[in-house]
Amino acid sequence: MATKTRRAExxxxxxxxxxxxxxxxxxxxxxxxxxxxxxxxxxxLSTGAGAIYWHVANKDELLVAATGVVVSGVTVSDGCxxxxxxxxxxxxxxxxxxxxxxxxxxxxxxxxxxxxxxxxIFERIGRALQxxxxxxxxxxxxxxxxxxxxxxxxxxxxxxxxxxxxxxxATNRHEFLSAIASTWLGLDADxxxxxxxxxxxxxxxxxxxxxxxxxELILAGISAKQGPRR
Amino acid sequence: MATKTRRAExxxxxxxxxxxxxxxxxxxxxxxxxxxxxxxxxxxLSTGAGAIYWHVANKDELLVAATGVVVSGVTVSDGCxxxxxxxxxxxxxxxxxxxxxxxxxxxxxxxxxxxxxxxxIFERIGRALQxxxxxxxxxxxxxxxxxxxxxxxxxxxxxxxxxxxxxxxATNRHEFLSAIASTWLGLDADxxxxxxxxxxxxxxxxxxxxxxxxxELILAGISAKQGPRR
DNA sequence: ACCTGAACACCGTTCAAGT
DNA sequence: ACCTGAACACCGTTCAAGT
Numbered sequence: 001m002a003t004k005t006r007r008a009e010x011x012x013x014x015x016x017x018x019x020x021x022x023x024x025x026x027x028x029x030x031x032x033x034x035x036x037x038x039x040x041x042x043x044x045l046s047t048g049a050g051a052i053y054w055h056v057a058n059k060d061e062l063l064v065a066a067t068g069v070v071v072s073g074v075t076v077s078d079g080c081x082x083x084x085x086x087x088x089x090x091x092x093x094x095x096x097x098x099x100x101x102x103x104x105x106x107x108x109x110x111x112x113x114x115x116x117x118x119x120x121i122f123e124r125i126g127r128a129l130q131x132x133x134x135x136x137x138x139x140x141x142x143x144x145x146x147x148x149x150x151x152x153x154x155x156x157x158x159x160x161x162x163x164x165x166x167x168x169x170a171t172n173r174h175e176f177l178s179a180i181a182s183t184w185l186g187l188d189a190d191x192x193x194x195x196x197x198x199x200x201x202x203x204x205x206x207x208x209x210x211x212x213x214x215x216e217l218i219l220a221g222i223s224a225k226q227g228p229r230r
Numbered sequence: 231m232a233t234k235t236r237r238a239e240x241x242x243x244x245x246x247x248x249x250x251x252x253x254x255x256x257x258x259x260x261x262x263x264x265x266x267x268x269x270x271x272x273x274x275l276s277t278g279a280g281a282i283y284w285h286v287a288n289k290d291e292l293l294v295a296a297t298g299v300v301v302s303g304v305t306v307s308d309g310c311x312x313x314x315x316x317x318x319x320x321x322x323x324x325x326x327x328x329x330x331x332x333x334x335x336x337x338x339x340x341x342x343x344x345x346x347x348x349x350x351i352f353e354r355i356g357r358a359l360q361x362x363x364x365x366x367x368x369x370x371x372x373x374x375x376x377x378x379x380x381x382x383x384x385x386x387x388x389x390x391x392x393x394x395x396x397x398x399x400a401t402n403r404h405e406f407l408s409a410i411a412s413t414w415l416g417l418d419a420d421x422x423x424x425x426x427x428x429x430x431x432x433x434x435x436x437x438x439x440x441x442x443x444x445x446e447l448i449l450a451g452i453s454a455k456q457g458p459r460r
Numbered sequence: 461a462c463c464t465g466a467a468c469a470c471c472g473t474t475c476a477a478g479t
Numbered sequence: 480a481c482c483t484g485a486a487c488a489c490c491g492t493t494c495a496a497g498t
Contacts (some may be wrong), residue, residue: 015482038472048483050474054482088318106464110340110385113393119417121424126424139424140431145383149375152382155340163343168380187349194369195349201370214375220450245463268491277463280493287464289491 003075015047017055028066028104032162036062036104064115067108071117074098074126084128085219091124092150092215093208099154100207106155122147132217135221142222149218155213177203246275247285248441251295256333258296262392265443266292266334271281294345297338301347304328305354314358316447322380323438325334329384334394336385352377372452379448383441407433 013019023044028036038059042049056062074094082090101104109118126143134142164176181199189196236357236450243249253274268289272279272401286292312320329336339348364372394406411429419426 012273019402039470039472043419045416047487049472051482053473101326105408107337107341110382111337111389119414119422123422123429126428130424136427140428140435141440142445143428144440145379147447147449148383148444149379149384150382152340152380153378154380159341160343182357184349185330188396192297192349194360195490197366198352198356198370198373205370210371210374214378216373217451217455218447219451220454221447221449222452224450269489278466279491280465283461283492341481 007163013118015045015051015055017065017178020052020055021044021062021069024062024066025102030103032166033104033107035102063104063108067105068115068117070098070102070105071095071109071115071121075117075120084131087128088125088135088146089212090221091121091214092146095121095150096154096157096208096211099158099162103158106151106158109151110155129222132222134226136221142218146215147216149214153214157207158210174203245275245281245285250275250282251292251299253344254296255299255332259332261395263337265332293334293338294342296343298334298337298347300328300332300335300341301325301345301351304363305347305350314361317358318376318449319356319442319445322376323442325351325380326384326387326438326441327398329388333385333388336381336388339381340385348377359452361409362452364456368452368455372448376445376448379444383444387437387441404433 009166020041023041024036027040027044036059038052041052045052056065074091076192099109109115114122122143124144126139129139129142154188160176164173181203184195184199185203187195235341250271252438253271254266257274261270267399268279271282275282277369286295304321329339339345341382352373355376356369358367359372385416388408394403406421414425414429414432
């Protein structure tokens with residue numbers, strides 16, 4: 001049994017940017033967006049708050065680096081024989097799941113310029129589009145539309161999940177969606193005729209399926225713009 | 231000439247949630263995301279920081295209310311004889327411009343459940359989809375995809391703009407994009423073959439045009455899924 | 461009912477002093 | 480070179496006390 005003294009014991013491994021970033025990720029995952037503090041991080045690393053600043057310029061750099069690590073994790077899975085469409089779907093759902101598992105990544109990716117790891121995903125999507133014979137002039141639009149949708153839908157989904165976990169005593173997802181659906185059904189029948197019909201689909205929908213349906217819509221649009229045949 | 235004493239002078243109009251929210255919007259617009267503080271708000275309103283809490287529960291409620299006001303402003307413009315596609319385009323670009331003008335709205339909309347004002351936009355988009363004869367079963371996907379894309383692309387654009395304004399001595403947009411394009415061109419030629427070809431389009435692109443191209447892609451996908459004729 | 465402003469428990473960041 | 484921890488200038492929020 002490892003004995004722990006009240007005073008911070010010596011670290012075994014030296015402090016490094018890498019170890020700090022990993023501790024930051026753990027803290028963000030456990031405590032949520034606002035859980036990352038230099039004092040909390042220092043305690044976790046058994047050091048003083050100021051020590052972190054020797055390895056990291058400031059909190060923003062820490063957040064960018066942490067986001068980069070998570071996004072890099074998405075990039076690895078790669079089937080060589082996958083079709084271009086399958087590649088895009090895999091990248092999209094990979095990013096979606098990563099953001100769902102680390103909601104703070106969604107906030108970071110949606111609200112700031114891309115960390116360099118996003119470029120790798122952009123590159124893979126672009127190559128898949130080239131393989132689909134998307135004309136040069138349409139590639140930029142197609143690639144940025146896909147990435148913007150992925151990031152937007154991903155953060156939205158993660159934010160809803162985080163909100164449900166924090167603000168709701170209602171434990172499960174179904175209760176959360178039902179609560180929203182109820183408010184929709186309580187809206188004015190004329191003014192919100194459409195929204196009210198969506199209460200049913202809202203309760204029944206599957207987040208990942210719906211997300212992928214959006215990807216499919218964009219892919220269909222990309223093909224449709226290329227003329228009737230191919 | 232209005233004489234101003236050093237001490238806070240009496241307010242003419244009573245404090246109210248509405249006046250507080252408007253002051254908050256002004257503060258956010260001028261100072262940016264982090265510029266909203268209760269102390270700053272109190273000074274602007276010539277009152278004590280604690281007074282605000284009589285009208286508003288906390289900072290989050292303030293942010294939600296402020297976002298709601300901006301989003302509500304988008305809802306108003308409405309041409310009765312516009313086609314469904316034109317309606318969707320108008321709503322999309324309206325939201326895009328609102329987020330561009332108030333970048334903190336993008337952060338708020340991307341990172342939290344919708345404020346009630348978003349429902350009004352969702353409703354209008356849904357009605358336009360119904361007018362396009364999108365089948366019932368496809369309406370939920372189509373509407374959420376559009377909204378997620380609008381919010382994602384809007385926040386991304388606004389974040390880039392805010393970043394350029396804050397972090398760059400480079401004053402104009404072109405210098406900002408050129409700087410990014412340079413880093414893209416400096417990437418490994420094999421590993422980032424696609425990204426490098428996008429450096430040109432990146433520098434030349436128009437944000438609003440590109441955003442609308444994405445909307446068009448999604449609309450084309452929605453039509454394509456409905457079978458060949460119509 | 462509404463406002464005041466000091467007080468509390470935090471933050472990020474800096475920096476003299478240590479090793 | 481790297482770490483420590485007190486100190487500084489802030490935060491959001493609360494609350495006794497005023498009007």
